[in-house]
């Protein structure tokens with residue numbers, strides 16, 4: 001009789017395995033895991049069934065900022081190993097797509113055919129699986145909601161090894177627990193998505209320079225409903241009477257006639273540009289208060305005070321950061337974190353307090369983005385709620401945690417929450433207050449994963465599952 005030690009590593013099922021040190025986009029807290037690159041669906045099912053006590057979690061393109069797609073000492077399933085379109089219904093704009101497919105690929109394949117993704121985050125380098133697990137939002141949340149609002153169905157391997165086809169009407173509990181469920185209800189294999197028809201690949205953009213925070217917030221409250229896409233870039237370095245000065249960019253896809261009017265031969269022409277990545281060794285202080293201040297000053301000054309009907313390409317409007325490959329390395333070895341919260345309209349003072357406290361404390365953010373959210377959906381862990389969301393990239397520095405802890409408490413008091421896909425530091429006891437339907441989500445998850453096979457560093461850190 002052979003005796004297996006309870007802590008012995010689980011025997012690995014067939015497939016290509018590698019050892020990898022994984023981190024999120026912020027490059028803090030990397031951990032080692034065994035990574036499976038599944039060649040076929042059965043590899044994924046077998047891995048779920050064979051996962052040991054440290055469990056398994058899927059990983060997309062690692063654009064989550066924190067630790068949601070890593071699993072110290074356990075297994076990680078590399079989503080992009082399985083990517084591609086399964087089915088395309090061009091007359092209705094409906095696609096079935098493998099979960100490891102990137103939005104980058106979807107745009108390259110489908111924009112020339114007259115379709116855009118229903119929701120895009122600030123980078124197109126995310127997978128469909130990652131978009132579902134975080135229920136991502138874009139600059140159009142106030143009119144179109146988040147990614148999972150546009151899913152007709154998905155297929156998932158749950159913790160019993162069963163492959164289930166799930167629809168929002170047929171299995172609402174399971175569907176909505178998976179939407180924003182951070183990969184902890186199972187591994188999404190593929191999804192059926194309704195794409196957005198577009199008359200051209202150009203965006204018709206209106207730009208307004210706002211003198212301060214009040215100015216930008218009132219412009220957004222008064223005008224966002226007239227635009228499909230809206231985002232404000234805040235200069236967090238500015239203080240005093242300039243505090244919160246911003247560039248507000250709002251737009252809609254240009255019509256075919258508008259695009260042809262520019263002389264473009266193909267109104268759906270789609271191209272992207274990527275500059276080389278920064279070198280591997282970047283001095284820790286490259287993005288420091290001075291360089292960030294200079295960048296923000298330049299960004300603010302280069303924007304027109306008011307401009308209407310500028311035609312801009314998809315990349316320039318939606319994904320300017322993607323033009324520099326691996327730009328996260330510019331923060332140096334210490335990395336950086338992203339803090340993003342949402343508050344209802346009644347808590348809009350928290351936006352002001354956050355900007356005041358962070359700029360007052362000399363915290364410099366290369367990127368501070370303010371957006372309006374429309375109503376959230378039925379996902380118990382889905383992040384968006386009607387109101388405001390503010391997202392900031394912040395270099396890791398001493399004292400930051402205490403300040404953010406205080407601000408988190410104000411977010412909770414206002415009925416708001418932080419975004420789990422970007423979190424690397426929130427205090428676990430605040431999570432049930434931020435996500436009051438957490439226990440409802442846990443009940444569904446426990447049914448989908450009765451043996452507790454799905455784990456990540458995030459789930460352990462926050463005691464989610």
Ligand SMILES: Cc1cc2nc3c(=O)[nH]c(=O)nc-3n(C[C@H](O)[C@H](O)[C@H](O)COP(=O)(O)OP(=O)(O)OC[C@H]3O[C@@H](n4cnc5c(N)ncnc54)[C@H](O)[C@@H]3O)c2cc1C
Pocket residue numbers: 025057058059060061062063064065068069079099100120121122123125126127128129130131133134135136137138182183184186187188189321421422456
């Ligand atoms: C520059 C930048 C800008 C961003 N802007 C936005 C924004 O505007 N709006 C927004 O909502 N988000 C934004 N994000 C965050 C990003 O959209 C999400 O973190 C997204 O989940 C990343 O997808 P990914 O494929 O890289 O997944 P990963 O980061 O690898 O994983 C994210 C989560 O998805 C899970 N997952 C991945 N694949 C699967 C699968 N097949 N089955 C089940 N679970 C899976 C993982 O377990 C993990 O919990 C931004 C990120 C960056 C770096």
